[in-house]
Each structure stands twice: as C-alpha cells, then as structure tokens.
Amino acid sequence: MIEGVQIIPLKRIHTDNGDVLHALKATDEGYTGFGEAYFSEVFQGVRKGWKRHNRMTLNIVVVMGAIKFILYDDRDGSASQGKYFTIILSPTENYSRLVVPSGVWMAFEGVAPGVSMLLDIIPEPHDPNEADKAPIETFKE
C-alpha cells in the first residue's frame, strides 16, 4: 500500500425499484472539501495518465464498468517511496472509494467491455496548473 492511500468500502442499498449507492459524505474519512465533481470515461484497454495532483486529494468512485487504478509514489521521505499500488474497482464487484493523496502519480485503465466511468470529487475547482502530467511510458509497474 502507498502511504496516505485509502480504499473505503461503500454501501449499496438494495431496493426493488433500483439501488441507492453511497459515494461520499462530508463527514467521511478522506473528505477534504468540495470544489468540483466530474466524471471521466475510459475505454477498455486504454490507459489515461500519468497525472499527479500537487495540492488536491482525490475521492474516486467507479460508477460504470470496471477500472484498474495504478498508483506510483515517488515522494521524497514517503515510507512507500518507489512503490506501486494497483486495484480494480467497479460498482458491482468491488464498490469502494479510492482516496488518493496529493503528490501520488495515478494512471487508470478500462477493464470492462466498452466504456467505464469514474466520479472524482476534488476540494477545488479544476486547475490545470495544480497537476503534473507524464507520458504513460514514464513509470512501469
């Protein structure tokens, strides 16, 4: 595991007319404020990344399909410096919230047929200057 990363199981509440799925409460562990909620789609076998947020904690929930997340820690002084962490999340097989602290590199890949989709809740509205990008071949897990 990478220091500061959290995987928090979420509840799916069954009703006969369709389920209710928890995503994030302001009182939840890992919540750091609300700036923006957005969705990101990714196709099967396609990898988006790498991206590193330098101020913001990410709160990520997979709402459609299945997505593999690959995290890489190159933070100086981190107990997990140099380590990778991967996890597959989906609304049916592993419905959990992924908390990614600032400073950790992330890439993600669709691993279900067609398009998969995540919800990300971030503590500030999107700011391209707050994040760094690196080509997908930069780090190899």
Next chain:
Amino acid sequence: MIEGVQIIPLKRIHTDNGDVLHALKATDEGYTGFGEAYFSEVFQGVRKGWKRHNRMTLNIVVVMGAIKFILYDDRDGSASQGKYFTIILSPTENYSRLVVPSGVWMAFEGVAPGVSMLLDIIPEPHDPNEADKAPIETFKE
C-alpha cells in the same frame, strides 16, 4: 417551468481516450453546499417517488441511461403552484444538471433499456426526517 427549478447544460469534453464530463463546481449556479453525493438506480418503466425535500436543494446529473423527472409544485405562494414540469435527461442526449429547490415534489422513471443512474449532490448528509414521501399515485401529471 416551476419556480426555482433550473436546467443547466453541462459540458462533455471529448478526448480520444474517453470523455470528461462536468457535473458540479462549488462556484456553479445552483450549488448550495456539500453534504453528500450518492447515486440512485432506476429500471426502465419503474417510477421512484414521490419525495419532497424540505430543507435541501438537489443537484442531479444523469450518468447512465436516461431518466424522466416529474416535478410537482404545491407550495403555497409559489407562482407555479399546481404546475407539473417534466424533463428527460441523459449523458448523451441531454446532458444537463437539474436543480430542484426544497419544497418541490419529485418522482423519476427509467426510460432507457435496463438500469439508469443519477448522481445527486445534496448540501447535508442524508436525513430521512428532512424529506416527505407520498405514494406514486398521489399526484397525476
């Protein structure tokens, strides 16, 4: 239209690896604070409701399938008292955010094959005492 209800078109930003879809920013019209984000699924031809929130404004985005929303205003003193408003939202055909003020009754129905899903962002964590429910046959649009 019902007084206080807003339909705000949202951006879908195309990328070759999968689109990014805006949902809600803290600086957006209709935002009233963050208490909780949750998903609700609904099957085709099934109607969930009626429900009326007495304190909270709802910010609703349809993320999967297509959902028909039926709103009913029975608020004393409202310019639209006695009026119904219906709209179909979907991430592909009509990608917009529906803002429902407190005091307005809402029901919704899946209108795409299989299961449809909405995201709702509310300014307080879920509180069953904050909402009223009525059987689906109570109001007829």
